[in-house]
Amino acid sequence: MDLIVYISDFIVPFLILSIVVYGILKGINVYDTFIRGARSGFLTVIRLMPTLIGLMAAVGILRASGFLDFLASVVGIFSSKIGFPGELVPLTIVKMFSSSAATGLLLDVYENYGTDSRLGLIASISMCCTETIFYTMSVYFMTAGVRRSRYTLAGALIATFAGLAASVFLASC
Secondary structure, three states: OHHHHHHHHHHHHHHHHHHHHHHHHOOOOHHHHHHHHHHHHHHHHHHHHHHHHHHHHHHHHHHHHOHHHHHHHHHHHHHHHHOOOHHHHHHHHHHOOOHHHHHHHHHHHHHHHOOOOHHHHHHHHHHHHOOOHHHHHHHHHHHHOOOOOOOHHHHHHHHHHHHHHHHHHHHHO
């Protein structure tokens, strides 16, 4: 186990050094290439900022208004009949928009029900099995200039429901 910890401390520095050495051996000006990449990444962040702020504000409003609790009580009636706990509906909905906001809700689940409870296990697994659909779609499509998403949302929702079903199944094993 100590060997794995020791190796993991050096993986990232080794990769960075390997990239720099490879670039030098290929005759690439590594520093200029890095600066161009950093500038491009910074400009991408600037273009994405309004979308990120909008998503964070929307999630904050939904959470503060009590709408998520209302939605959980309504949807929870139906979801509990198919085995998905209604208490996790807000977590599931928020996760589709923001992973960091969903992490806050996950901590609430841990405080109220415990990390080793059935709800805690389902919540943990579902956080790993699902994606921030709307955030990811808005970021990638805006960056790539895609105007028509076609079947992306439907496919992402199906994958999310499959992940949720898997989380219930795996927590029950």
